[in-house]
Amino acid sequence: MNDLIRIPCVLMRGGTSRGPFFLASDLPADREKRDAVLLSIMGSGHPLQIDGIGGGNPVTSKVAIIGPASVDGADVDYLFAQVRTDRQMVDYSPNCGNMLAAVGPFAIEAGLVQATGTSTLVRIHNVNTKKIIEAKVPTRNGEVIYLGDASIDGVPGLAAPIALTFLDAAGAKTGKLFPTGNPSDIIQGIPVTSIDCAIPMVLMRAEDVGVTGYEDAASLSANSELIAKLASIRTEAGRLMGMGDVSDMVIPKPVILSAPRKGGTLSVRYFMPNDCHPALATTGAVGIATAVASMGTVASSIAGATELPALIRIEHPGGRIDVQLEIRNGATVAGLVRTARRLFEGYAFAKPKERVDHAA
Template identity: 60%
Template sequence: MNDQSGIPCVMMRGGTSRGPFFLAQDLPDDPSLRDEILIAALGAGHPLQIDGIGGGNAVTSKVAIVSRSTRPGADVDYLFAQVSVAKRLVDTSPNCGNMLSAVGPFAIEAGLIPIMDPVTLVRIYNVNTRTMVEAEVQTPGGIVTYGGEAKIDGVPGTAAPVMLSFLDASAQAQDTMFPTGQTLDRIDGIDATCINAAMPMMVLRAADLGVTGHETAAELNANAGLLARLEELRREAGRRMGLGDVSEKVVPKPVLIAPPAGEGDLAVRYFMPATCHPTLATTGAIGLATAGTVSGTLVEQLIGLRTPPSVVVFEHPMGRMDVGMRRRGDRTVASLLRTARRLFEGRILVPAKLGNAQNPFMGTKLEKETPVSA
């Protein structure tokens, strides 16, 4: 008898991230067992993730779990899981906006929602942060299309655009956008803005940490002193933000900001949290743009107050990311363009002792579901 069990999954690139996408029904309900499966699937606990399909980097060690939603106003539920590379850990406290850009195409092709022509609007409820995001997916002729002319920095070539609109950027797990009760904190002699808008973050001036904020990701990752200092500050910020002991969590994210080097509005170096992101997290960009709409934050001090409608251009290590801010009724909506691609589909194999424990769907052949026609 084979001692491995197969779980249907689809590998997708979403924005500048990549990982397996699962239907919730194909994973166990028990979070502990589910996490053990994800650890085995991605090979967590080894720097190269040599025994799994993770890519040895935080941006390629991510998981999306999707299901049809029963919530009013939502089409699908999306649970994001950040699987550690070096440790056998799974964190479901944050959201990932890059992976989110592939949720719409995945859900449509899985037959979870009707497909429209030429664009299908997918209303996504993020389970992690209890917020809503709309994704506009290109579906000309009733077919999900991945090829196109849209380009995002950090991904080679071009692809079909996926427009994401974050409807609740400031309505996160904490009670307010600024969990410490103020827009500017002083943590161990360093000014910080602790904000929870799309992603819990600790925003710092790069210059206050002895760097310019224009370094490459590799240069910052080689700066052991900087990384250690950021972790000290991050743990204290997490405590002040009501997140408790964050030593085993990936939030809050440390973010260094600086005046732009080019024609953008702000230079950003975003940490995940132990290493610098090769580009910029989508949720990080949304949170920073939101911070720019509030007086007294470090972002506002550098770029000036941005009143919607407005566009904020962030410079990251591999290019730029533009975030549009606009009003919709009584809320501020943040939007940006991403792309996605379906890479492969099949079954991920995990030890049978995990796969057969609770899930009757495991070990079955993956059949690609036919998209539902409108």
């Protein structure tokens, strides 16, 4: 195996996502070399990622890179990479809140954070958005506890609850909650809300793009007319948000909204951006909940006026996710519960860069 690059790796599930976790010190510092390693390890450029450990789906083609904190007020740095399945491209523009759920456990077990008592607070600096998120990780006798009584829709079984708190998530990429300057705009004749909170998104009513919003994820992903419409709207929204040409980026994420059917606040279908998420991104939930609580948005027009503190219950294809919103020190704080699990540890093997380039 001397012709392959061997890198320590831990595969983890975080929320409803899954992917390899690496220490930053184990990966090349040069971005081009690091991207080549990640593309090879994940097997990108093939729909099944058959020559790598990716799962052939955007929710299982994610990478977390963890290192010591580079800013005050944080314990660790978390760089998220969305590795494309359809082509050889690594996108660092978004954050992933589901993978975020596993950052605290990984950091503790990697020796970056010392476990204390029955709950260890890990302050995570997301390098992608420059925001800090707090994670409360269940621990006992200096070790992470994975087994517990919590359940999240989209993941079978029970696990220990990990409480995530997004501190002032507004303006994660653009610096503004509403980057266009308006809580709603008209794009191609359709009312939309372009919001940047935890992750940039463009929200619209399902009925305005020709669907009910209650279809399953696979049906929506297979609806080529819908996917083309969403791509066109999000491209124009990206320009209006000051993000330039977003055609090669996975943000802003298009999201279609409809009235709740199962006692929630809102029903959503979240796209990544060309496939419908089987559940809902954690960052998406934070932004959607914030839109519900903001006057003049498409979300608030469906859900009705909401005053903080409030519990926003968002229905998605896999069930529901609850977001608690409150005001702390003048900023909106979002809290929610996720779970995580360590799946295996060992080494991931990558081809040298020239082999990756040849394969492309």
